[in-house]
Amino acid sequence: MSIHTSNSEIVKSAAMKIHDWPTGPYPARVRIALAEKELQSRVQFVTVHLRKGEHKRPEFLAKNYSGTLPVLELDDGTFIAECTAITEYLDALDGSPTLTGRTPREKGLIHMMNKRAELELLDAISVYFHHATPGLGPDVEIYQNAEWGSRQRDKALRGMNYFDGVLKQQPFVAGELFSMADITVIGGLIFAGLVELPVPAQCEALQAWYARMQQRPSVKNRVTMSEALTLPAG
Numbered sequence: 163m164s165i166h167t168s169n170s171e172i173v174k175s176a177a178m179k180i181h182d183w184p185t186g187p188y189p190a191r192v193r194i195a196l197a198e199k200e201l202q203s204r205v206q207f208v209t210v211h212l213r214k215g216e217h218k219r220p221e222f223l224a225k226n227y228s229g230t231l232p233v234l235e236l237d238d239g240t241f242i243a244e245c246t247a248i249t250e251y252l253d254a255l256d257g258s259p260t261l262t263g264r265t266p267r268e269k270g271l272i273h274m275m276n277k278r279a280e281l282e283l284l285d286a287i288s289v290y291f292h293h294a295t296p297g298l299g300p301d302v303e304i305y306q307n308a309e310w311g312s313r314q315r316d317k318a319l320r321g322m323n324y325f326d327g328v329l330k331q332q333p334f335v336a337g338e339l340f341s342m343a344d345i346t347v348i349g350g351l352i353f354a355g356l357v358e359l360p361v362p363a364q365c366e367a368l369q370a371w372y373a374r375m376q377q378r379p380s381v382k383n384r385v386t387m388s389e390a391l392t393l394p395a396g
């Protein structure tokens with residue numbers, strides 16, 4: 163069945179696979195988006211073992227040149243990588259609730275804040291993890307630059323202070339509504355937890371917002387959502 167159709171019913175019934183690592187912070191972004199949109203029952207999860215370096219093997223690189231997770235696979239064999247792109251795809255499939263904005267203004271603000279969440283927090287923590295900690299282990303981390311990694315850790319701490327200031331002014335990262343930008347900051351704080359980089363005590367608004375976010379079923383159940391659905395790796 164083609165998903166390249168204007169018939170939204172056909173698009174909605176198309177099968178999807180997500181290649182990911184269940185506990186990963188980036189995979190969490192797509193898992194949270196799926197749950198917010200109640201699309202998780204339409205997805206089969208395929209586990210790719212990061213610590214075994216499966217994401218750097220030729221067969222996976224053929225799916226995603228960047229060698230990263232998650233990757234969405236459509237039933238016509240199309241692969242869509244990048245969490246932002248996957249979230250856009252899911253939003254276009256089903257508009258409710260909208261995670262990437264309803265109006266031009268919302269879309270602009272959400273994309274700006276989402277990119278800031280990547281640059282200033284999540285991606286910075288990822289670089290810190292891969293460069294200044296053992297990361298995924300010596301077989302996968304073939305080049306490390308500890309000084310660069312430590313600088314990114316400091317950048318992430320500055321990012322936390324920035325988002326604290328944002329959340330003192332408004333309930334969600336991009337304004338009045340929960341959006342993709344909130345999900346990306348959540349991914350950043352999940353990664354911060356994994357690398358033991360706590361949110362500074364003075365960032366009270368960021369901490370209070372994160373406590374609220376952790377009450378959302380989409381965030382609470384993100385790892386377990388695949389347990390009944392995960393396909394064998396391969």
Ligand code: GTS
Nearest residue numbers: 183186187188189229230231232244245
């Ligand atoms: N820009 C990409 C996106 O937004 O999808 C980054 C994806 C990414 O870095 N994913 C991590 C990865 O593949 C997955 S996880 O660490 O969160 O589980 N990391 C492996 C690597 O070697 O970079």
